[in-house]
Amino acid sequence: MxxxxxxxxxxxxxxxxxxxxxxxxxxxxxxxxxxxxxxxxxxxxxxxxxxxxxxxxxxxxxxxxxxxxxxxxxTFPAGTIKRAQQDSFTQFCCDEIDGALWTAGKNSFIHPEELRVPAIKPTVKYEFANAMKTLEARLGDNEFVMGETFTIPDLLLGHCANWATGAKFDIPEGPVAEYFERVTSRPAYQRAKDKTGY
Incomplete structure (x- = not known):
């Protein structure tokens, strides 16, 4: 437990x-x-x-x-090429997507008001939009980022998609939006939401 x-x-x-x-x-x-x-x-x-x-x-x-x-x-086993590729997607999500959302959040409601920089929001939305283009290119025709196997970075990306929607970041229509819908419609995601009131 x-x-x-x-x-x-x-x-x-x-x-x-x-x-x-x-x-x-x-x-x-x-x-x-x-x-x-x-x-x-x-x-x-x-x-x-x-x-x-x-x-x-x-x-x-x-x-x-x-x-x-x-x-x-x-996950794929540590020390394998597949794991390195998986970890690359994890780092991409953390650096490029979570990072943009977190910067926006800190300057919206986390930092003390006198330290917030509202003018940074267009910049982070620009960074987020670029990350969405990169995600679409890296995703290609795959069901999940690692092909047919749902892995840790899919979970991270799905969480960030929900966060982005709540923060009014634009999710591009087409392959990326379809991917996010596929990931967040998984039964385990719905169970977690129901248990936690997310």
Missing amino acids: YTVIGSPRTRSMRVYWALEEMGLDYEINMAPPRSEEVKALNPSGKIPCLLVGDDAIIDSVAIIQFLADRHQQL
């Missing part, structure tokens, strides 16, 4: 979704970012945190890759 410390409408959703995809038992301990409970596990106060026995793992990507490796699901 795993325990996920997190809250709805955060990157915690990635962990819930991964656990649902793998059919693993877990419990949710709702705690907001920067709460004392979270800071005791992660000095930055960021969520999610995964409790594994007496150990805590922080950062959503580290958590879901740990789970995938441990249970040999949603």
Whole structure:
């Protein structure tokens, strides 16, 4: 049994979704970012945190890759070319897509108001649009980023698609929108949403 410390409408959703995809038992301990409970596990106060026995793992990507490796699901084996290609998609999502969304979020509601830079939003939307073009080119005719196999980067990209829609970023019609619809219509995603009120 795993325990996920997190809250709805955060990157915690990635962990819930991964656990649902793998059919693993877990419990949710709702705690907001920067709460004392979270800071005791992660000095930055960021969520999610995964409790594994007496150990805590922080950062959503580290958590879901740990789970995938441990249970040999949603991933190709470490040390293989396929895994390197998979990791390349993971890094692309984190750097180019999550990064743009996070910068917009920090300058909309996270940073103190006097430190926000609203003028940066057109720039990050431009970066996001470029990332969507790159995603379309890299995706090609594949069902998922690694072909017919649903893997960790698909989950990350699906989460970011939901985030982008909520933040009023444009999702281009055509292959990218169809891919996002395919990914987020998975039963495990819907179960995670239902359990967490996402």
